[in-house]
Amino acid sequence: MKRYLLWLGLTALLAPAVQATQADQIKASHAWIRLLPADLPAGGYVTLDNQGSSAATLVSVHSAAYASAMLHQSTTDPAGNSDMHMLDRLIVPAHGQVSLAPAGYHLMLQQATHALKPGDTVDITLDFADGSHQRVPFQVRPANATD
Secondary structure (H helix, E strand, O other): OHHHHHHHHHHHHHOOOOOOOHHHHEEEEEEEEEOOOOOOOEEEEEEEEEOOOOOEEEEEEEOOOEEEEEEEEEEEOOOOOEEEEEOOOEEEOOOOEEEEOOOOEEEEEEEEOOOOOOOOEEEEEEEEOOOOEEEEEEEEEOOOOOO
């Protein structure tokens, strides 16, 4: 019995610590897509809540429902001019939150691979800098939807 306890203790000491991935730290909520008419790009919105003690870095997104999915940010300068540009990463601070919402950070979803309609659910995978992934269901809403 003593040998078993000694073995068990040594195994616990030598076993590598299991660390949470960045995807494990993130709780995604309020995920939705604004569906626009024709072949116009759709916007994807979600709240990312980092419940971990270190920052999580979102580096890309993808979905089988769209040929292209990118991280974007819309900005407005003091003169009222709007601009939109692609991001190569989005940092969610430790114990912090980032909202992807209209007129700010968002997902740009282009070329739907099949017809979508309000009420559908689309899975979008969030890809993090540490190589971890999180699949999030997004609810499809009409063009006039607001959060």
